[in-house]
Amino acid sequence: MKIGYDNDKYIKTQSEQIRKRVSQFGGKLYLEFGGKLFDDHHASRVLPGFQPDSKLKMLLKLKDEAEIVISVSATAIEQKKLRRDLNISYDKEVLRLIDLFRSVGLYVGSVVITQYSGQASADKFRDNLRDLGIKVFTHYKIAGYPSNVPLIVSENGYGKNEYIETERKIVVVTAPGPGSGKMATCLSQLYHEHLRGIEAGYAKFETFPIWNLPINHPVNLAYEAATADLNDMNMIDPFHLDAYGVPTVNYNRDVEIFPVLKAIFTNIYGSCPYKSPTDMGVNMAGNCITDDEAVRDAANQEILRRYYSAICEERHGADTRKEQERILLLMNKAGISVSDRRVAIAANEVAEETGSPAATIELSDGTIITGKTKNLLGCASAAVLNALKYLAGLDDKLLLLPSYLIGPVQDLKVNYLGSKNPRLHVDEVLVALSVSAATDVNAAKALSCLPQLKNCDAHISVIPSSVDKMFYRKLGINLTNEPEYENDNLYHV
Secondary structure, eight states, rough: OOOBOOHHHHEEEEEEEEHHHHTTTTOOEEEEEEESSSSHHHHHHSSSOOOOOHHHHHHTTTTEEEEEEEEEEEHHHHOEETTTTTTTEEHHHHHHHHHHHHHOOOOEEEEEEEEEOOOOHHHHHHHHHHHOOOOOEEOOTTTHHHHHHHHSSTTGGGGOOOOOOOOOOOOEOOOSTTTHHHHHHHHHHHHHHHHTTTTOEEEOOOSSSSSOOOTTTHHHHHHHHHGGGTTEEEEEOOOHHHHHHHOOOOEHHHHHHHHHHHHHHHHHHOOOOOHHHHHHOOGGGGBBEEEEEEHHHHHHHHHHHHHHHHHHHHTTOOHHHHHHHHHHHHHHHHEEEEEHHHHHHHHHHHHHHHHSEEEEOOOSSSEEEEEEOSSBOOHHHHHHHHHHHHHTOTTTTTOSSHHHHHHHHHHHHIISOOOOOOOOOOHHHHHHHHHHHHTTTHHHHHTGGGGTTTEEEEEESSSOOOOOOOOOHHOOOOOEEOOOOSSOOOOOO
16 A cells, blocks of 8 residues: 555644643643544555554553543443444443553543433443443433533533543543444533533544545545445535635534534533634644545545445345445545456456456555465465465465365364365464464465555455455455355355
8 A cells, every 4th residue: 555644743743733722721621532542444544654543642642641531322332232343332342442541551531321311231331330440420311402502501401410520631532433422421521610610621533524635535535435324424614614714624413513512612601612613623634644646546445445345234134225325426426436446356357257256455566466266265365375475475386385284174174163165264274374384484484474465455256254354354454345145045154
């Protein structure tokens, strides 16, 4: 992937901007953190050079001044809502986030359960957190939220919420996913701080859309594609345009809620410090792009990946038709089609030639490596193995995995573990390769090239097994596939 982003500049300027906003409010800031603090792979895909943990590293520069509050909706807990990329529930994701934050030295002050109305599963989760020694606070549903401002900013609105006891001047409010009540948590705290004579501030940190890029820039279109299931749309911030005469990009939910937020600020403090949703933000991401062409290309590929994801979700039984329609419109805006996905074209051509599933991986030098379905290896495994041989400078015909290694693995799979598929999956190939590397210098060379597969694009002509899909993700390979199963079975794993 061609680098188009200055990650070091981002970390430096972003932390400086947050400190500047803290000083604007006299020393106490509630910072709503949108998106992912960890594992922001969407940002790293559309801004090549941005690291998935960049926001975390930025926050670490402020760690002595900051604490984290994790907001999670009682409704999401009750509905067993999942974080789609990790396939774990929101309550489990809260625990994972606490462990991750603590592991790098960030202070997690508490968890707040929002939108509470007596949900039994939320009660159980709250008790579990307290048993683990974690402070938990409860915020309630407010009738008429968000339009009934007089009720919201009263003792029967925010006043019913428990006051979250915080210790540091920057309070980062994050969540396991969207709809967790982060903004409401921040505003409730402003109300309670004001009652205590503390004039705290609020700011919003969202990486996307990038406010100082054109509305139809591929990076902003890729954000719309990523949130197509949420019905988010980018739009010119009308409040910013009216106040300053400068067009900036925001998204519909922030624009729609701004009049309410402004009224809430005015009810608490007597005035609002912001003239527009854009004013609320502290995002410096757009100032760190170094190669716009590279960023545009990367973002266009992300839009195509989102399209393939949507059509495959439908094949799995989900109703994603509206999502697909939205993404197709975005593809038209960007002037791209599936024919711009080079790895997809190549994989489908090989599959048509051989009559069997095929996989392709596009390496950083533009070379497309092919993997065909064989008796010993599935196409996903073959593509990885062939890519490693190419990167190690080895002859393509070289046999890296001799039959005496593959045979026992197949025997274990079929005769001991009950698998009907004797072909080796990606994880099994890598384990066999690592064993071979102990005595074979060529295998060792190939294995050492594994990190070079990170950020490469790949495509498979059929829906891959869950194991192969997971290990492509673990390797950092950006995988898409056709919405077709390899066989006519009704049940697939």
